[in-house]
Amino acid sequence: MGGDSLKRVAFFQQQVLRKNKAENLKKIVKVLKQAVVDILVLPELCTTGYLYESKAEALAYAEAIPGGPTTNSLSEIAKTYSCAIIAGVVEEENGELFNSVVVVDRNGYVGKYRKIHLTRYEKKFFSRGQERPVFNVAGIRLGVQVCYDLWFPEMSRELVLQGADLLCVLANFGAATTQEIARVRAIENRTALVLCNRVGFEQEADMDAEFIGKSLIVNPDGQMLAEGEEQKEIAKVVDLEINRARFKESLLCDDLLEEIKLHQ
Secondary structure, eight states: OOOSSEEEEEEEEOBOOTTOHHHHHHHHHHHHHHOOOSEEEOOTTTTTOSOOSOHHHHHHHOBOTTTSHHHHHHHHHHHHTTOEEEEEEEEEETTEEEEEEEEEETTEEEEEEEOOSOOTTGGGTOOOOOOOOEEEETTEEEEEEEGGGGGOHHHHHHHHHTTOSEEEEEEOOSSTHHHHHHHHHHHHHTOEEEEEEOEEEEEETTEEEEEEBOOEEEOTTOOEEEEOOBTOOEEEEEEEETHHHHOOOOSSOSOHHHHHGGGO
16 A cells, blocks of 8 residues: 555545445445555445435435445454545435445544535435545545535535545536546646546436546645546546645745734
């Protein structure tokens, strides 16, 4: 595995099979059998898919976090392959649904994040999250966002101010705009970023959606270290120098965080 600074970070640009948790988990295991990684980032709602006919249907696929079968399975997978896994899951609590991210590592469950910025479609099913946690995994601090969250620069900045060394974004998008925004977020915060989007097509009675891929890993300068091709299921791994995110010096200033704090 990576040393204190160098981490093997991967995304799995997954062809998500709708409403088929078992097969989607098998795909994740297959990736980890083929590549040694410290951190694996997966797409938004990667075990169930994105479109639902009703809230009742979405509830049928929702789980508790922690304690649900998907969280338990991912924890076992992370333990087996000695890595951290960042995965999108439909969460249920007291009858409410959340578009959530579960974070696990080789020691088990670490925490969760609930998507804050919901799209018009998602508001039919999901409640809005409130907390913006940063997670300690694999010797670094991770900030997590989900797709449309990335469009709001305040979120990335809040995570960086909490000490995030790496921004992880789980996504289901059909146009390249989110990919373009991701690179800007890395540059303006001088923080490496992993964006994992899915591929494939889904259709319900009143909506269809195509997901294009174009996942990426960029360094704090916005340099593209890995990119997923359009409409291709693929995993890519990068040896990422995490210390570059911890030192906010640039050609323009000695410490970006000091400049940011002028606006607090």
